[in-house]
Amino acid sequence: MGKNKSVEESGKSSRLERKKPGVGGWGGVKEQDKLSVGFVEALKVIVGSPHVSTAAAVREQHGHDESMHRCRPPDAVVWPQNVEQVSRLAALCYGQGVPIIPFGTGTGLEGGVCAVQGGVCINLTHMDRILELNPEDFSVVVEPGVTRKALNRHLRDSGLWFPVDPGADASLCGMAATGASGTNAVRYGTMRDNVLNLEVVLPDGRLLHTAGCGRHFRKSAAGYNLTGLFVGSEGTLGLITSATLRLHPAPEATVAATCAFPTIQAAVDSTVHILQAAVPVARIEFLDDVVMDACNRHSKMDCPVAPSLFLEFHGSAQALAEQLQRAEEIAQYHGASHFSWAKEAEERSRLWAARHNAWYAIMALRPGCKGYSTDVCVPISRLPEILVQTKEDLQASGLTGAILGHVGDGNFHCILLVDPEDAEEVGRLEAFAEQLGRRALALHGTCTGEHGIGLGKRQLLQEEVGAVAMEIMRQLKAGLDPRGLMNPGKVL
Numbered sequence: 226m227g228k229n230k231s232v233e234e235s236g237k238s239s240r241l242e243r244k245k246p247g248v249g250g251w252g253g254v255k256e257q258d259k260l261s262v263g264f265v266e267a268l269k270v271i272v273g274s275p276h277v278s279t280a281a282a283v284r285e286q287h288g289h290d291e292s293m294h295r296c297r298p299p300d301a302v303v304w305p306q307n308v309e310q311v312s313r314l315a316a317l318c319y320g321q322g323v324p325i326i327p328f329g330t331g332t333g334l335e336g337g338v339c340a341v342q343g344g345v346c347i348n349l350t351h352m353d354r355i356l357e358l359n360p361e362d363f364s365v366v367v368e369p370g371v372t373r374k375a376l377n378r379h380l381r382d383s384g385l386w387f388p389v390d391p392g393a394d395a396s397l398c399g400m401a402a403t404g405a406s407g408t409n410a411v412r413y414g415t416m417r418d419n420v421l422n423l424e425v426v427l428p429d430g431r432l433l434h435t436a437g438c439g440r441h442f443r444k445s446a447a448g449y450n451l452t453g454l455f456v457g458s459e460g461t462l463g464l465i466t467s468a469t470l471r472l473h474p475a476p477e478a479t480v481a482a483t484c485a486f487p488t489i490q491a492a493v494d495s496t497v498h499i500l501q502a503a504v505p506v507a508r509i510e511f512l513d514d515v516v517m518d519a520c521n522r523h524s525k526m527d528c529p530v531a532p533s534l535f536l537e538f539h540g541s542a543q544a545l546a547e548q549l550q551r552a553e554e555i556a557q558y559h560g561a562s563h564f565s566w567a568k569e570a571e572e573r574s575r576l577w578a579a580r581h582n583a584w585y586a587i588m589a590l591r592p593g594c595k596g597y598s599t600d601v602c603v604p605i606s607r608l609p610e611i612l613v614q615t616k617e618d619l620q621a622s623g624l625t626g627a628i629l630g631h632v633g634d635g636n637f638h639c640i641l642l643v644d645p646e647d648a649e650e651v652g653r654l655e656a657f658a659e660q661l662g663r664r665a666l667a668l669h670g671t672c673t674g675e676h677g678i679g680l681g682k683r684q685l686l687q688e689e690v691g692a693v694a695m696e697i698m699r700q701l702k703a704g705l706d707p708r709g710l711m712n713p714g715k716v717l
């Protein structure tokens with residue numbers, strides 16, 4: 226366990242053996258220190274002994290997400306049962322100068338839960354109640370342990386659903402924290418559009434309701450948009466202890482379709498054309514030939530190995546027929562072949578399960594390697610040029626990788642497989658990802674459409690927003706977290 230060994234395990238007994246923060250707080254990555262026995266006891270007093278762990282295996286499990294960022298274990302993990310406990314935990318840690326790292330389901334792709342300065346990981350999965358359902362108002366209030374699939378199971382017979390769907394079954398508050406989206410964003414928006422209110426425990430333990438306690442209105446002109454500030458804050462401003470979410474009527478009917486194209490350019494031109502023709506697609510996903518091949522193998526499908534679009538349409542039976550016809554005409558105009566529909570629920574689920582499992586399908590192409598996902602997003606008109614260029618760059622780089630994405634939003638991922646022990650290959654991957662990020666910025670886009678900044682994109686964020694915006698972000702952070710203890714080392 227080496228230097229990560231806790232005081233509890235090592236038998237030391239000082240109250241809190243943590244180095245003093247240097248100038249600018251706990252800003253830099255530093256060696257982890259140890260928590261004192263007394264401090265660990267204080268954690269146990271708040272949440273109960275069974276809900277505190279300093280065991281190495283548990284800390285390791287909480288020191289990484291699904292990304293290739295290396296594991297940085299916290300010094301302790303705690304599982305609060307309610308918001309009062311979260312508030313007391315935050316106040317304790319803050320008062321003692323101990324970093325606080327919120328943990329949802331650990332499916333993030335930017336190293337957001339890595340405890341780069343040690344500290345206490347607050348795992349919120351035990352708080353998993355759906356607190357309030359307001360069907361007439363199309364809203365629901367969930368605790369941080371509720372995942373997107375659990376919410377939709379709960380809503381199954383209500384005629385309502387929550388459409389934001391990252392590939393993983395992430396926690397809804399973790400999704401709010403990362404500003405997540407997924408395949409439905411082109412029609413229903415991202416978390417930014419679907420969070421109405423947040424309950425947040427601030428680093429010092431105070432409780433904030435970003436839109437006012439209990440409010441779940443659809444529009445407001447009341448003061449600054451604090452909800453918007455916390456969506457995408459990646460655990461650096463506070464712990465989200467409940468989210469009020471906007472629900473949508475379940476579509477009357479749904480049809481999915483797939484079509485294959487001779488080139489990437491044709492597939493993406495087709496996407497832009499479908500959007501410009503105002504066909505109200507619910508999903509429009511691009512998968513390159515490598516992804517299609519991987520999905521065929523992994524999900525036992527039999528699709529053409531060619532650049533493809535997966536589409537879905539929601540509406541009345543009549544509206545669907547019109548949408549499908551228009552989309553098919555446009556796709557064929559751009560040279561599509563194999564335009565096929567999937568109307569039955571089972572067939573559609575199989576198709577989208579294959580899409581959502583594409584990450585694992587790609588990972589299986591090179592067993593034992595780690596996956597890294599880029600996440601740029603550009604204005605839709607610039608999508609064809611960046612996608613074609615990226616495919617060429619990928620081939621020239623010699624890296625193993627594939628391209629897929631939520632092209633209806635201008636957002637796509639290059640999923641690259643790398644041997645983390647091979648420094649030369651890791652270097653090539655980093656150069657590739659940085660070049661792609663900068664290309665997106667040059668095309669007036671962003672380095673991250675949905676995964677967040679986390680550990681690895683802080684330099685690109687500076688280039689993206691500029692010095693003044695960075696300064697304002699730092700001031701906001703300092704206003705809420707003057708000691709720099711809330712998920713340090715991320716975003717800024």
Ligand SMILES: Cc1cc2nc3c(=O)[nH]c(=O)nc-3n(C[C@H](O)[C@H](O)[C@H](O)COP(=O)(O)OP(=O)(O)OC[C@H]3O[C@@H](n4cnc5c(N)ncnc54)[C@H](O)[C@@H]3O)c2cc1C
Binds near residue numbers: 399
């Ligand atoms: C196969 C796969 C596919 C994916 N596809 C998508 C996709 O299509 N779109 C997309 O957006 N993402 C996608 N992701 C990434 C991931 O699912 C999202 O980033 C998700 O929002 C993370 O939620 P989580 O609960 O797992 O958060 P975690 O990984 O636990 O944490 C992520 C960050 O949020 C913070 N955080 C978590 N919970 C809270 C809280 N309650 N309060 C404050 N801060 C908190 C953490 O400190 C950390 O900084 C995918 C991941 C995988 C593995």
